[in-house]
Amino acid sequence: MIPNLAVVAELVRRGNRVTYVTGESMADVVRAAGATVIGYDSIYHKADLRRLEDDPLGLISLFLDESRVMLESVGEEKADVVVYDISVLHAGRILARKWGRPAVQLIPVFASNEHFSYLSSIYGDGGAGGALPGWVDDMLARTATLARDHGVDVPPADLWWQVQDFSLVNLPRSFQFAGETFDERFAFVGPCLGERALGERSFLSDWTPPGDGRPIALLTFGTVASSRPDLFRTCVRAFGELPWHTVVTVPEAVDLGPLPSNVEVRRWVSHMSVLRHADVAVTHGGMGTAMEALYWGRPTVIVPATAIDGPPARRVAELGLGRVVDPAELTPERLVADVLAVVSDDRVRQATAAMAQEIREAGGTARAADELERYAA
Template structure:
């Protein structure tokens, strides 16, 4: 990703990411492993920022913009430097009316109380902040509601969306040209198109891919399968001529032509599909994915299937049902309109520039 960042004209500060050595199967089943990974990544980021700023005091930022997954890095750095911050939220946002954590662990909207491992994470958060000279309540560092948030969903897709105040801007997905990925155009055969993708974490569930390939071998459809790193295409077995396997391809270019997307329920993929009004069949690979799967069904945007009971026959039935349901297609097109009106990349950039202008006015 480094060259892509540099092409924008932004200054680039590299660091050794913890993600590269992560056990993807452990992340799928153990929430502690995922939260611990995010905390370790924040530590690596903060150490790199320390080294960089020590040698370049003139590059002290006016605003810290951070992703939710590395909120510890963003919030500690903002406090350490005494500057405002904006949080980027690529998943469902949380407030006093809706708890994403509650939805993940309780299967509903209510907060079930904190899991036992939270105490350990709070202790590690306190130690990380202290290491950088920040004295703050670790619970506040973790769960405070940032006063500026950009959410990569339209408000209509957010559970309890109307309860979120002016601190949250639902800008929708920030999609652009994917020049670093190969594009895709359908052959001139008139077959309906489906994208099949299960994200990086699903590398630990290769049977999902094989089941999907077997399902689409029975359908007169064009299927495009994107594989995660580390998965051998040979595992899928013999492929029909209508099935394409790609390591790197722009999902947006495939979804532009797709009738249905078969996905694990990652919100990035879901937003890419709905950007084109493409309904989904969701086979959630993790507890986090199940939250999105429920939302897709609640809004009538597709179907959700139990991965442990998945068979080629059940997948075929679900794909054909979604593709043939006029109500589902209508709702997916309506959500496409909501995404367009949310503003996307342009609105997000405008809001960040407005935030910087506010900072400059205060400092003047």
């Protein structure tokens, strides 16, 4: 949700009417952005995500179930355009066909086309195509059943694999694998930050540096910290050995134990406000944090904790934007060495600065709203 909240606010500011289907846990945040909320009882919100991080069948099955509940919550009111996040593509694509309306998918991760498959890059052959896992057949059958339940008769493979008429991608084109092969059906608008960049009117609190002149690091593993607390604690110990100030964002459930005096733990804080001042970000490879770090031209050190983290880690390494540490080889000493290496490497500094410039030129929130309005018209 976070990558598109700023777009919602911008669309509303321009006089558009936005209705947002979301679980009740995020309803107030969506209302604050100016949208009308259609709430539903989210299955995803109740799921044990730690158990599903390396289980593609379980995770995609969860997304399919979430799509089913979302579709059940939507009444007969028809929008001009159906806009959907790719994680719930079943709901978005079925609803668009049911209503006979154009659709736009929002892609906060790597996009897929005839030349690159994001799903294969995680669980298959690295993204170049070829055979998909056997569990895909079961998911296709369930997708067909869901479509028929809503009066949509279309091959389930079309709902899943067919390149859509239009997509907004929250990456700059050069960060996308095989970016040169994507045509006008994809608008690479980069991260849509809006008010998050300013830390204003946000459910994430702002942050200001201590002002003591020490280098600053952001350490975040998102919800992965709950399932891999060992990796997270190792990273915390590493920064305890550096004369830096480290901001650690961590879920409520994670107990880090006694902390070094130079480590500040925050539960809900704007990463943008930290990264504005930071020298480096250490993360599991979440695309949102990676894009926010690159927006400010900050290098990253990635410790990929799950299969989903693999593609962003590979891309950061390929483009010289940071370093990747194999979790099996992670020690405080190894992490310290890699952090010091990336912040002192002129080539990394040049690469991250160039990517920051491309992110700004991609257009972000304003361009995303422009593209949506153009497509609707």
